[in-house]
Amino acid sequence: MKKIGFLSFGHWANSPHSQARSASDVLLQSIDLAVAAEELGADGAYFRVHHFARQLASPFPLLAAVGARTRRIEIGTAVIDMRYENPLYMAEDAGAADLIAGGRLQLGISRGSGEQVIDGWRYFGYAPEEGETHADLARRHTEVLYDVLRGEGFAQPNPQPMFANPPGLLRVEPHSEGLRERIWWGSGSDATAVWAARMGMNLQCSTLKNDESGRPLHIQQAEQIRAYRQAWKEAGHNREPRVSVSRSIFALMTDRDRMYFGRDAHSEDTIGMLDENIRAIFGRSYAAEPDVLVSQLAKDEAIAEADTLLLTVPNQLGVEYCAHVIGSVLTHVAPALGWR
Structure with missing residues (x-):
């Protein structure tokens, strides 16, 4: 069984x-698609975040709205x-969205990933410290967030506060219990997957990764997932991790x-270059009659290793068509593969 x-x-x-001609269209249609996906029996509604682009950006208002309109489906980002x-501000936003959704975030x-502008994070007021790379900046912010989500007090209270404080140091509020175990790291390399495992985060694998062996994407990702699970075991965490894989199906x-x-022109993996001249492998799309899809997907080693599959949807074709895409996989493909 897989979550889909x-x-x-x-x-x-x-x-x-x-069908999505404005930011308003995309936001409102994203909510409607999550509702439709839940009605179809899908397990998750996830959204990508890109800054300085005509795509979804600030995720928490959308996640909160989806959480308020749905009851069962997981809601997330990737x-x-x-x-x-x-x-710290992110911990507040995430805590609020998770509470609205009843713990489904x-x-x-x-x-x-690659950006629309050069060093866009600088415009948001952030920069690597001396000796850091921009990847180090991301991991430093992540470590702070992950620590804050423990819900432990760290801020010295004002002795004359406007409102009465609980005893001791204060934490970021609102705090949502259990959210820390529902943080995932999107990894593009074997090394960062191992780092995520040691941190105790779940793992997200995209439709691309650094090309580290020249082998097909699904094989490289399967190896990446196995390295992650081994590092998780060695770290001694007391729960089972979750792993997702994204695919165009x-x-x-x-x-x-x-x-x-x-x-479809993308029926084979392709090679390209990411920022910093990193050689990357981009995964194929799967587009075929259901019986052919079943045969093709059964050979995808990364999907077999994962417990969660995220279907990338062509949102510009509208809610009705995207719901059809999701429903077709749930009904005509997933059962034959034992995912349902």
Whole structure:
């Protein structure tokens, strides 16, 4: 059995070919899609975060709104770029969103990916300290957030406060018990997956990673997941970790499906360069008739290693079509693979 959710990047474009032509469209449609996915029996509604782009950015208002409109489905991110975040303010926002959702928040965080602007985090007021890289900046912010989410007091109270304080040092409020165990690290390399395991965070694997062996993406990710699980075991954590994998999967059920994805140009992994000239491998899309999809997906070693699968959805095609994409996989593919 696997948990199956969707992942939306939240693109919008003022184009007659797009059902999402503004930020308002994307935000409201994201809420509606989460509601529709829950009704279909999906397990998660996840959203990507990109700054300075016509895509979803500040996640917590959206997560809180989704949490208020749904009752069962997990809500999360994949991922929030920690270079841009004030970790204490983030702990407040995340605590509030999690309480609204009744403890369903699954917060994916990471160093982030390629950006629309140069060193965008500097415009948000953050910069690496002397001797740090921007990746170090993200991990430093993460370590602060992760520590604050313990819910332990650390701030000296005012002896003459406006409102009465509880005894002792004060913590960030609101605090949501259990949220710390629902933090995920989006890892693009084997080394950062091992770091996440030692920290005690769950693991998110994307549709790309650093090309560290020249082997297909799904094999590299399976190796990455196994290294993560071994590091988790060695760290001696007292709970089982969770691991997600993102994939673009389209069951060709209708003429519209075939028109959009029947001649998919990304049926093989591709190689490209990320920032800092890092060689990366980008995963293939899966687009085929359901029986063919079942055969193809059964060979994906990373999906087999993960407990959660996130389906990337083409949000600009609208809520109804994205719900169809999710429902087709849940109904016509997942049962045959033993995921349902």
